[in-house]
Amino acid sequence: MTELNALTVAAAADAIRRGDITSEALVSACLDRIAAREAEIGAWAHLDPEQALHDARESDAVRRSGRGTGPLHGVPIGIKDIVDVAGRPCEHGSPLFDGRRALHDAAVVTSLRNAGAVILGKTVTTELALLTPARTRNPLAPGHSPGGSSAGSAAAVADLMVPAALGTQTAGSVLRPASYCGIVGFKPTFGLVPRSGILMQSHTLDTVGVLARTVEDAALIVDAIAAQDPSDPASYARSQPGLHATAVQEPPIAPLFAVVRTPAWDKEAHPVMREAFDELVAALGDRATVLDLVSAGDAIEAQRVIQLAENAAYYGPLLERAPALVSPGLTKRLEAGLALDARTYVDAIRARAPLYEVIDELTTNFSAILTLAAPGPAPRLDEGITGSPVFNGLWTYYGGPCVSIPVMEADGLPLGVQLVGSRGDDGRLLRSARWLSRHIAGLAA
Amino acid sequence: MTELNALTVAAAADAIRRGDITSEALVSACLDRIAAREAEIGAWAHLDPEQALHDARESDAVRRSGRGTGPLHGVPIGIKDIVDVAGRPCEHGSPLFDGRRALHDAAVVTSLRNAGAVILGKTVTTELALLTPARTRNPLAPGHSPGGSSAGSAAAVADLMVPAALGTQTAGSVLRPASYCGIVGFKPTFGLVPRSGILMQSHTLDTVGVLARTVEDAALIVDAIAAQDPSDPASYARSQPGLHATAVQEPPIAPLFAVVRTPAWDKEAHPVMREAFDELVAALGDRATVLDLVSAGDAIEAQRVIQLAENAAYYGPLLERAPALVSPGLTKRLEAGLALDARTYVDAIRARAPLYEVIDELTTNFSAILTLAAPGPAPRLDEGITGSPVFNGLWTYYGGPCVSIPVMEADGLPLGVQLVGSRGDDGRLLRSARWLSRHIAGLAA
Numbered sequence: 001m002t003e004l005n006a007l008t009v010a011a012a013a014d015a016i017r018r019g020d021i022t023s024e025a026l027v028s029a030c031l032d033r034i035a036a037r038e039a040e041i042g043a044w045a046h047l048d049p050e051q052a053l054h055d056a057r058e059s060d061a062v063r064r065s066g067r068g069t070g071p072l073h074g075v076p077i078g079i080k081d082i083v084d085v086a087g088r089p090c091e092h093g094s095p096l097f098d099g100r101r102a103l104h105d106a107a108v109v110t111s112l113r114n115a116g117a118v119i120l121g122k123t124v125t126t127e128l129a130l131l132t133p134a135r136t137r138n139p140l141a142p143g144h145s146p147g148g149s150s151a152g153s154a155a156a157v158a159d160l161m162v163p164a165a166l167g168t169q170t171a172g173s174v175l176r177p178a179s180y181c182g183i184v185g186f187k188p189t190f191g192l193v194p195r196s197g198i199l200m201q202s203h204t205l206d207t208v209g210v211l212a213r214t215v216e217d218a219a220l221i222v223d224a225i226a227a228q229d230p231s232d233p234a235s236y237a238r239s240q241p242g243l244h245a246t247a248v249q250e251p252p253i254a255p256l257f258a259v260v261r262t263p264a265w266d267k268e269a270h271p272v273m274r275e276a277f278d279e280l281v282a283a284l285g286d287r288a289t290v291l292d293l294v295s296a297g298d299a300i301e302a303q304r305v306i307q308l309a310e311n312a313a314y315y316g317p318l319l320e321r322a323p324a325l326v327s328p329g330l331t332k333r334l335e336a337g338l339a340l341d342a343r344t345y346v347d348a349i350r351a352r353a354p355l356y357e358v359i360d361e362l363t364t365n366f367s368a369i370l371t372l373a374a375p376g377p378a379p380r381l382d383e384g385i386t387g388s389p390v391f392n393g394l395w396t397y398y399g400g401p402c403v404s405i406p407v408m409e410a411d412g413l414p415l416g417v418q419l420v421g422s423r424g425d426d427g428r429l430l431r432s433a434r435w436l437s438r439h440i441a442g443l444a445a
Numbered sequence: 446m447t448e449l450n451a452l453t454v455a456a457a458a459d460a461i462r463r464g465d466i467t468s469e470a471l472v473s474a475c476l477d478r479i480a481a482r483e484a485e486i487g488a489w490a491h492l493d494p495e496q497a498l499h500d501a502r503e504s505d506a507v508r509r510s511g512r513g514t515g516p517l518h519g520v521p522i523g524i525k526d527i528v529d530v531a532g533r534p535c536e537h538g539s540p541l542f543d544g545r546r547a548l549h550d551a552a553v554v555t556s557l558r559n560a561g562a563v564i565l566g567k568t569v570t571t572e573l574a575l576l577t578p579a580r581t582r583n584p585l586a587p588g589h590s591p592g593g594s595s596a597g598s599a600a601a602v603a604d605l606m607v608p609a610a611l612g613t614q615t616a617g618s619v620l621r622p623a624s625y626c627g628i629v630g631f632k633p634t635f636g637l638v639p640r641s642g643i644l645m646q647s648h649t650l651d652t653v654g655v656l657a658r659t660v661e662d663a664a665l666i667v668d669a670i671a672a673q674d675p676s677d678p679a680s681y682a683r684s685q686p687g688l689h690a691t692a693v694q695e696p697p698i699a700p701l702f703a704v705v706r707t708p709a710w711d712k713e714a715h716p717v718m719r720e721a722f723d724e725l726v727a728a729l730g731d732r733a734t735v736l737d738l739v740s741a742g743d744a745i746e747a748q749r750v751i752q753l754a755e756n757a758a759y760y761g762p763l764l765e766r767a768p769a770l771v772s773p774g775l776t777k778r779l780e781a782g783l784a785l786d787a788r789t790y791v792d793a794i795r796a797r798a799p800l801y802e803v804i805d806e807l808t809t810n811f812s813a814i815l816t817l818a819a820p821g822p823a824p825r826l827d828e829g830i831t832g833s834p835v836f837n838g839l840w841t842y843y844g845g846p847c848v849s850i851p852v853m854e855a856d857g858l859p860l861g862v863q864l865v866g867s868r869g870d871d872g873r874l875l876r877s878a879r880w881l882s883r884h885i886a887g888l889a890a
Contacts, residue, residue, distance in 0.1 A: 233798060313791035338788055345787035346758035
């Protein structure tokens with residue numbers, strides 16, 4: 001039998017529902033794995049094993065009492081350390097917030113609890129969810145970065161410490177670490193998940209996402225946290241079947257993919273990534289159509305400008321208050337943002353509507369856009385970087401759902417591929433991603 | 446009997462529906478009035494009497510045939526010259542667009558036609574719908590400005606040339622001219638009316654509005670043009686009774702008004718306006734509660750920053766292309782916008798969410814906010830200005846529905862009062878405004 005800590009969210013929830021395992025046993029297995037591996041991996045910013053076991057036992061008691069159980073009943077989840085969990089530390093990966101404890105649960109944490117999940121602990125984030133590396137190491141590729149900014153969430157899930165964890169993405173902070181760590185990273189449609197109670201760095205781009213080991217698990221988690229929340233004006237009401245219900249269907253016809261390499265391909269894509277990606281496209285045969293998307297270059301730049309400007313607006317006051325506590329890399333970034341003029345920013349915002357028209361057409365007429373999830377394999381730790389989000393930022397700017405699935409590898413390092421779907425049609429994207437995972441597994445077998 | 450050109454929209458539509466008058470007779474009466482008065486008033490940028498009469502005769506033929514008629518069947522409407530009408534000139538009040546003819550109807554023009562309205566002609570706008578005065582004169586106050594930027598729409602309606610006209614507002618371009626010209630100006634909730642096919646100067650603020658002679662007429666027009674339009678991402682679907690149905694109800698209880706003078710009162714409000722407004726508030730007795738709204742000052746500044754920055758983004762390219770064709774006043778304004786930094790702009794955008802909380806509370810707990818529609822009476826023409834939107838901009842920034850009603854006067858010059866309502870609850874605001882109009886008429890009688 002699979003070790004309990006290696007169970008997927010779906011399998012664990014089923015086993016708990018049937019009474020085959022207890023939440024306490026599952027949480028214990030995760031805590032044991034963490035105890036054995038955390039010194040090497042460094043995925044957790046804060047862990048309170050007693051509290052997690054207590055919550056697991058509560059959830060077992062609820063189940064035994066015959067009261068209703070939620071879809072994630074008893075399943076432990078990791079929470080990126082920029083998401084507030086009431087009473088727990090939430091330090092945003094920065095000495096500026098040393099000792100900060102959250103007063104309230106973020107909306108997504110409340111939703112997870114309502115679905116029955118057990119909050120296992122807080123996972124390491126890079127400094128203020130930006131590019132300065134954290135201490136976390138890549139469990140699948142010793143000596144390599146797990147990526148960022150959702151570094152701890154990706155590493156913990158990849159290392160079987162927890163079945164799933166929340167991350168956030170402003171450029172590529174969910175998809176890129178997923179690619180580097182050989183797991184699934186899912187960024188839903190912008191606005192599907194409310195951001196109340198989460199550190200904001202860009203109201204236009206910040207999106208809550210999930211790191212998990214299967215597409216199905218990512219769907220289950222987002223079903224639990226999707227909601228309209230009046231305190232996040234970007235959030236919207238949805239009235240449609242859950243993502244999971246759609247994701248696990250067989251597609252009515254085998255998916256068709258629009259292959260978009262983007263203008264960053266020539267300069268930024270690593271040779272091994274190019275080779276692996278082209279092989280994948282070739283293997284898909286007439287299911288994949290290679291397209292030249294000229295406007296993608298403008299979108300890459302627009303996302304960069306918006307993130308820089310909004311970072312400066314949100315974090316500028318921190319830099320003014322305590323410059324010594326801001327890393328040199330982030331200082332430089334904020335200074336670049338503070339130097340931007342308003343017109344450049346407004347133009348970048350304005351460029352979104354015409355992009356919608358172009359991309360919506362693709363994501364409607366094809367099952368998904370197929371592109372890179374990262375420029376290449378995880379960078380070495382001694383490079384001192386978390387890798388570039390250049391293949392992610394434009395899709396975050398577009399706002400449609402994006403998922404990275406681990407389908408390739410080079411020299412033992414995992415390589416993800418990214419699928420991008422229609423805004424608001426997250427279930428269909430995940431269904432196509434699940435099809436692709438299984439299709440490729442079939443090819444390899 | 447009232448001259449046909451003096452009929453309200455509601456009365457004209459009823460008379461046409463009953464067959465008491467024809468659209469042709471009504472349009473002829475309007476054209477006669479224009480012929481007699483236009484040289485003095487200068488309200489029309491483009492008029493094609495033959496086309497208007499042709500459309501009126503078509504609409505009479507439809508009615509006679511027994512086919513269904515829309516709520517505005519046969520009623521002539523004026524259209525501000527930044528709103529496209531297919532095949533007609535649309536020159537945006539600027540020599541940069543001399544000779545420009547629109548290819549397509551703006552979404553609102555299509556909606557008006559669907560409701561049966563006859564497009565009478567294009568009304569004068571100030572240069573690019575900003576602050577440089579146009580040639581239009583105030584019909585109620587000879588030698589005075591009609592305000593701007595919807596100068597021709599306000600003057601034409603006030604002078605009985607047309608029963609209603611479309612305007613647009615980014616700061617105070619509908620409410621202020623209404624106040625100066627002694628008519629009703631209505632700016633609906635931001636997003637209720639789509640802006641496709643209309644010159645954009647600020648995607649965050651631009652709102653289509655109506656100049657009319659009664660609150661009821663304003664409601665009828667907005668009912669016809671409110672729509673979600675995928676090409677204007679700010680527009681939203683509404684599922685609620687029409688504004689008109691609500692506006693003409695008796696309020697269940699006599700309205701309660703939250704009086705907000707705003708921080709601009711001391712420096713910007715004209716003494717005669719202050720006196721008239723305070724008299725009105727006194728006459729309302731315990732129906733009016735004077736409140737101190739501290740955050741209004743920040744909102745005035747935030748609106749100013751956003752409009753300057755977005756003006757620079759939208760109109761900056763025009764200044765670069767043909768500086769000689771841009772007025773000195775507008776040039777100065779665009780240069781100020783181009784000098785703004787991105788952080789200041791982003792901060793102004795961010796200030797909106799906390800303002801929502803404060804104002805939503807007021808507009809929910811009171812029937813409406815009661816405030817000034819303009820700093821004072823219309824400025825004299827020799828001042829070379831269209832007046833200040835300082836009492837309007839913050840409410841446009843807030844985004845709720847705003848209506849100016851002509852309830853006061855000083856030295857023969859009309860003075861409007863402004864009511865501001867809950868975002869999305871336009872009907873309730875108009876119902877309160879109608880109550881106030883009648884209540885004051887009763888006091889005066």
